[in-house]
Amino acid sequence: MPRHAHTFVPQLTRLRRPTERLSRFYFRWAVLCAAHAIGFNTSRRVARWLAGFLYDHIPMVREQVYRPIKAGFGDTLSETGLEHLARTCVEHSLYGFLETEFIDRSIRPRTWRRHVRVIGVEPLIAAVRAGRGVVVAGVDLGNNDVGMTVAAHASGGRIAIIVTPVQSAVHQRWMAGLVRRRLAALYPRRGALAESRRALEQGRVLFVIANPPDPSGRGVATSFLGRTMPYYPTAAVLAARTCSPLAVITSVRLDEPFQFELRVRDWVEPPPEASLKWVHETTRRVLCCLESAVREHPEQYLWFRQPTAPHDREDAQPAAGST
Numbered sequence: 001m002p003r004h005a006h007t008f009v010p011q012l013t014r015l016r017r018p019t020e021r022l023s024r025f026y027f028r029w030a031v032l033c034a035a036h037a038i039g040f041n042t043s044r045r046v047a048r049w050l051a052g053f054l055y056d057h058i059p060m061v062r063e064q065v066y067r068p069i070k071a072g073f074g075d076t077l078s079e080t081g082l083e084h085l086a087r088t089c090v091e092h093s094l095y096g097f098l099e100t101e102f103i104d105r106s107i108r109p110r111t112w113r114r115h116v117r118v119i120g121v122e123p124l125i126a127a128v129r130a131g132r133g134v135v136v137a138g139v140d141l142g143n144n145d146v147g148m149t150v151a152a153h154a155s156g157g158r159i160a161i162i163v164t165p166v167q168s169a170v171h172q173r174w175m176a177g178l179v180r181r182r183l184a185a186l187y188p189r190r191g192a193l194a195e196s197r198r199a200l201e202q203g204r205v206l207f208v209i210a211n212p213p214d215p216s217g218r219g220v221a222t223s224f225l226g227r228t229m230p231y232y233p234t235a236a237v238l239a240a241r242t243c244s245p246l247a248v249i250t251s252v253r254l255d256e257p258f259q260f261e262l263r264v265r266d267w268v269e270p271p272p273e274a275s276l277k278w279v280h281e282t283t284r285r286v287l288c289c290l291e292s293a294v295r296e297h298p299e300q301y302l303w304f305r306q307p308t309a310p311h312d313r314e315d316a317q318p319a320a321g322s323t
Helices: 018-038 040-057 059-076 079-101 122-129 144-154 169-180 192-201 234-242 276-296
Strands: 116-119 134-138 159-163 184-188 205-209 220-224 227-231 246-253 260-268
Touching (some): 040 059, 079 246, 122 260, 134 144, 144 246, 184 192, 192 234, 220 276, 234 276, 260 276
Parallel strands (some): 159 205
């Protein structure tokens, strides 16, 4: 496997209160150890029960999921349909943490094919074999951790990932494992453009989660799941600057526990000296493709990470001068 010079590993979320630190200690050494003791399938049933309990008894959990779903689907779903989708979404968000905790047991060089079905990856494999870098745009759908781990094993460690520099205990340990086993190079979001460009020039597969909106308002204005907001054009910019192909990939869970489908949904080759117009058009194309994937599997999307626009809040007031 290639030796990564870059060994960045995200930090754990800093907890200041003693009760928060105790809670994390209990989660790590009691809850997760118990999950491994009883096995994945039983843990999944417990997670389903817990999701229902949280949804029914903690209003904040319901609101964080229900409102963005309602904004994304509008009147196309009945109230009963919205409630069912929101409840199921909470279940799948808990499944994601559980799956990531069990990745090392299931996603290995000789075993991952039992758990993951790959579709449309031929262009990506050809590019990697030719020594080309590939930009992969994804979204918070299904389980990207499984998809990235599969890609790491299948490519012999030739992947790089742009990550948030502070992570939960489960994700921090998973990422640290990737770096320790030389399966991936990680780059923090801030200042990642130069490092990511270098990774692509070295022929690596670079994963970028494409859905966070740009809070500065200077991104590409795009409609995504019922909202028009400025979104980061990072994936398209990197593809344009390095003449690397851009792949839109999703990793969604199937009906069977710990069974996934890794699919290349779109493949974009940048033209020589791609223009700013191409970057904007490609960003919209990527988000349109990802939106279609979310609408195919809305229960697997992390809706609570969708920003809440002012008009989605019940207490929102018209801005001064508006009609």
